[in-house]
Amino acid sequence: MTRSPALRQRTSGTAFAPGTVARAAPRGVPRPVRWVAWIGARARGAVEVVGRSALFGADTLRALRQVSTWRPMLMPQMRTLGVNSLPIGLFIAVFTGIVLALLASYSFTGAVPLYFVGTLVEKTITMELAPVLTGLALAGRVGANIAAELGTMRVTEQIDALETLAYDPYAYLVVPRVLAGTVMFPVVVGAAMLVGVGAGWVAAVGLLDLSSQEFVKGLRLFFDAFDVRYGLVKAASFGLVVTLVGSARGLRAAGGAQGVGRAATSAVVYSAVLILVLDAFWAVAWLLQRAGV
Amino acid sequence: MHRSNDLLVGAVVLAVALGVSGATLWVKQADIGRHRDRVVARFHDVGNARVGNTVVIRGVRAGQIESISLARGGWVHLSMSLDPAVELPRDPVVLLNESSLFGEWQATITPRSALPRDETVLRQVAEASGGGDVLPGATLPDIAKLTAVAGQIAGDVANVSQRVEVAFDEQAARELRASIRNFADMSSTLARTVHEHRDDLDTLSRALQSAVTTLNRTAVSSAHMAELMDSSTSSGQIRQMMDDMAQAAAELRRSSTQLRVMSEQLGRTQGRLDAFLANGDSVFVKINHGQGSLGLLVNDAALYRHSDSLTLQLRDLVSDLRANPKKYVSVRIF
Numbered sequence: 001m002t003r004s005p006a007l008r009q010r011t012s013g014t015a016f017a018p019g020t021v022a023r024a025a026p027r028g029v030p031r032p033v034r035w036v037a038w039i040g041a042r043a044r045g046a047v048e049v050v051g052r053s054a055l056f057g058a059d060t061l062r063a064l065r066q067v068s069t070w071r072p073m074l075m076p077q078m079r080t081l082g083v084n085s086l087p088i089g090l091f092i093a094v095f096t097g098i099v100l101a102l103l104a105s106y107s108f109t110g111a112v113p114l115y116f117v118g119t120l121v122e123k124t125i126t127m128e129l130a131p132v133l134t135g136l137a138l139a140g141r142v143g144a145n146i147a148a149e150l151g152t153m154r155v156t157e158q159i160d161a162l163e164t165l166a167y168d169p170y171a172y173l174v175v176p177r178v179l180a181g182t183v184m185f186p187v188v189v190g191a192a193m194l195v196g197v198g199a200g201w202v203a204a205v206g207l208l209d210l211s212s213q214e215f216v217k218g219l220r221l222f223f224d225a226f227d228v229r230y231g232l233v234k235a236a237s238f239g240l241v242v243t244l245v246g247s248a249r250g251l252r253a254a255g256g257a258q259g260v261g262r263a264a265t266s267a268v269v270y271s272a273v274l275i276l277v278l279d280a281f282w283a284v285a286w287l288l289q290r291a292g293v
Numbered sequence: 294m295h296r297s298n299d300l301l302v303g304a305v306v307l308a309v310a311l312g313v314s315g316a317t318l319w320v321k322q323a324d325i326g327r328h329r330d331r332v333v334a335r336f337h338d339v340g341n342a343r344v345g346n347t348v349v350i351r352g353v354r355a356g357q358i359e360s361i362s363l364a365r366g367g368w369v370h371l372s373m374s375l376d377p378a379v380e381l382p383r384d385p386v387v388l389l390n391e392s393s394l395f396g397e398w399q400a401t402i403t404p405r406s407a408l409p410r411d412e413t414v415l416r417q418v419a420e421a422s423g424g425g426d427v428l429p430g431a432t433l434p435d436i437a438k439l440t441a442v443a444g445q446i447a448g449d450v451a452n453v454s455q456r457v458e459v460a461f462d463e464q465a466a467r468e469l470r471a472s473i474r475n476f477a478d479m480s481s482t483l484a485r486t487v488h489e490h491r492d493d494l495d496t497l498s499r500a501l502q503s504a505v506t507t508l509n510r511t512a513v514s515s516a517h518m519a520e521l522m523d524s525s526t527s528s529g530q531i532r533q534m535m536d537d538m539a540q541a542a543a544e545l546r547r548s549s550t551q552l553r554v555m556s557e558q559l560g561r562t563q564g565r566l567d568a569f570l571a572n573g574d575s576v577f578v579k580i581n582h583g584q585g586s587l588g589l590l591v592n593d594a595a596l597y598r599h600s601d602s603l604t605l606q607l608r609d610l611v612s613d614l615r616a617n618p619k620k621y622v623s624v625r626i627f
Binding site (some may be wrong): 079183225232 | 298299301302305306308309310313316317320321322344397604
């Protein structure tokens, strides 16, 4: 399980160390030239981000082949990232369902039949709110957790120790987390869907002038199994992105405790942004295609 | 530790998977492993019907649409799965229609006799009939088509109102307003006139009523007179009398002629005869004119009898005069 010098260089972060872009233009150069050099350095930095991400993804894919390395770590990660994330996911879902039912009834007053509360709660929870809100919550919990854990291992040279012991840090640290996140995010989101719709149902019956039969009628009116499938696929993509970003930021952490903090923060920020970008991507790539627009 | 992780993660994954799958099947009202009857209907066009839409019989959910596919001959085959306990109505027909104003469609299985009396629907069903086991189907217009027609009607109404507006310009409106004012004035004048002449009208109507009463009374009298006339004329007495008089007059004229021939020689007798003839002539003239006693004679039987008696006596006198002229006339020759 030996690692190439190039891979070792990438995992240690020396190939794309922070500050290399800023030092692109040396002092003593005329100001216009420095400006041009600065623009060039920024452009190179943007391309480097893409290159780093592609190399990170490729290394992770390559590490998938080392099943014996990542398999023992998979279940603990699934428990940590998935099962232990259920409470926060369900908590968000409960209040989302309640608020959505009340908001729908407020909007429908006098214009739309009240049983459409069921339709709106089902569509919104399963297709949008459960995946996105749970994804954002888990981006904070899971992404920061992974980035901080791997960053600490990086700054305390534990990863170097693993490499010395001929362990591939991608196979041992990244792959189980990415797989656990990709598998367990849909589980948490599925549970959030059930709880969110159930909470909306209870809120509609308990707080609104709506019978259980009417809510179920609205629930079934425009229900399509695709709604659930769409939400779960989105959740899996969110899990993949959150764990990949957290792992990448953690592995590239440098500068002691401060560097770990920066890695955790940037992991959460990038994960949240990518979740929203992916949400729009799925809507355009899948919903529009299905709707025939 | 590893085993507890495996157990916990496996339990959570299984629970969530079963929960989501069960909830999905429950919401979709799916019947896994249950036998379903399959019915196929054909349409020219299935509108916005989709797989999974409800199938309804007499307003009760009886199944769902399983598949929609194009078929030969320009048909669309729509396959429906029905609950086994459901009995199709006699001579069934499938109608596709919107089940609400929010775009949801459903398939309604109904007997042909219960079809709406719409020419388009009946034509569609007639065209789709004869497909063997495939039921005939028709698609009712959706709300979009109805609103499109309503929009067209609204446009026509707008055109008409625009034309009316063009024809009914300001001048026409002023004239119409003036006509209405004139009519109102005329109505008030008429009302005032009627009010003022109400007494005159009452008097006139009372006089008219009196006149009518008088006329009725006159009519009764006329009827009575007519009855008398009728009774007189029916017996022929007047005619007989008139004939007799005419005959007597003729004879008298002959006698007077003879007497005139001998007039130069008549003395006192001539004067009396002349007076008598003059009086008789006067009487006859009056009779001819319906005047005098003879006129009364028409209405008075007593006078008739007297006149009859007088005539008889006159006839006897004339006969006696003929038989014994010397008794009354002394003729002297030279």
